[in-house]
Amino acid sequence: MGYLKRACRFAVTLLLGLVPSFVTADDAADANNPLANVRAFNIQGYYLNDFSGLPSDTDGFQTVLRYAQPLKIGDTNWLMRASLPYNSLPIGAGNTTVSGIGDVDVFMAYQFDTRPGISFGIGPQVVAPTASDDRLGADQWQLGLANVYFNGTSPQFQYGYLLIYRTGVGSTPAGRKRPEVGAFQPFWFYQLGKGWYTGGAPIWTYDFTTDNYNVPFGLRLGKVQQFGSTTANIFVEPQWSLASRGNGQPQFQLYAAVNLQFR
Template identity: 60%
Template sequence: MKSFFKRLAQLSILCVASTPAYAQSDAAQANNPLADITAFNIQNYYIGDFTGPANATGNQFVLRYAKPVTLGSSNWLIRASLPFNSLPVGTDGQTLSGVGDFDVFAAYQFNTGNPGISFALGPQVVVPTASDDRLGADQWQLGLANVYFNATSPVFQYGYLLTWRGGVGDTNGRPRANLGAFQPFVFYQLGSGYYTGGAPIWTYNFVNDSYSVPLGIRLGKVTKRGNTVYNFFVEPQYSVFDKGIGLPKWQIYAALNMQFQ
């Protein structure tokens, strides 16, 4: 992970130091998960503490690809994510690293009549690709994804991503997965490509009644080089409400998101 953070820092310096002209709309749409633009995201969560046993840290590195697709007269957004997890196992401080479960959803984009407002709904599939069953659910999952994003203002944008997924088929002796997640988006443009806000993920596990509600504050920079919009940000997050063991107590969310226009 050290090499990742070094490379991410180098890319962030490049983004902040570059000063080409960019449209205000680029900044407003840079965090839109439904932007009609092919995107590739490199994201990382460093987890500094977990609920439950103390002195445990972890990390989740995520590669994410999103592409708008037109089928006939309908517009869809396909988004696929593959995590690489490094998580504590047992009580002796041992860390287990490997690929997690592959996640993909296809969201149908409704015509809202306003180009600044995006709304989509569609199916979600989670494939049990984890290299170790302790790094994933060890079962296929099906669910739904609903996304809303309002970028009618060049200064203030907001929205949410709501997902639910449940286990299907053979669970290999594990409890059948049943997980909901809500991710609110709030962004405020500071000018010159800088912005603040946050996008924490609130989760609820219907199987064991555990939940996590973090809050975060982000500092980001949007810049454009050629036909690519770069969005680099760092967002420390702290859980204000949680129940259960093995949930992030605090974490640092950092990413470089790229949109190819």
């Protein structure tokens, strides 16, 4: 439970310690746009608790460092997003915790020309087997496709999704199964005023290799602040699993993050 206490304390301190600053309605609405045409750096943390098929006192943690960069290639607009996870999960013998760096994933989204307030991108995803312990990754290169849609036409309510499919390529290491995973992340955000907002962005996953899945629901409280040319989006989002299959699926997650956009 130490992870939960530290995560809650950190998130509450951030939320309550913010000083008022002016943030426009457009900045607040765009702060959660995964295809925003700005450089961004995110620090995201998941406290994971009550894994299916494991003792009730089992927990884990994942931290993700993520960087996004708009790119101009010829006459086309792209967004590159790279993510590096650090995992601490109960996957060792006797449900002991194994900690270390996970697999790095990168995707490039081609951004289509759309009407104002709409963002739509699609492109390739590559996952590199960089895990410091083979149990923390797939131990195999993966290729896939990512598709993102964001509707920010309303300054009060925004919504969209992230859809990912990827599978292992090349030879599969002995004793391992070829990874084949799909993920769908629906998201919605309702602006409460003065930079405060609510919403949710759970990630629904399906493992085509094992037929295991997890479908969580989340409810977020967030605050968007402007610091000069930097937009900070800080939030806490508890998530509960509505349906799952297979051992090791977290039944509760506490998702907290600091997302920075540099304009």
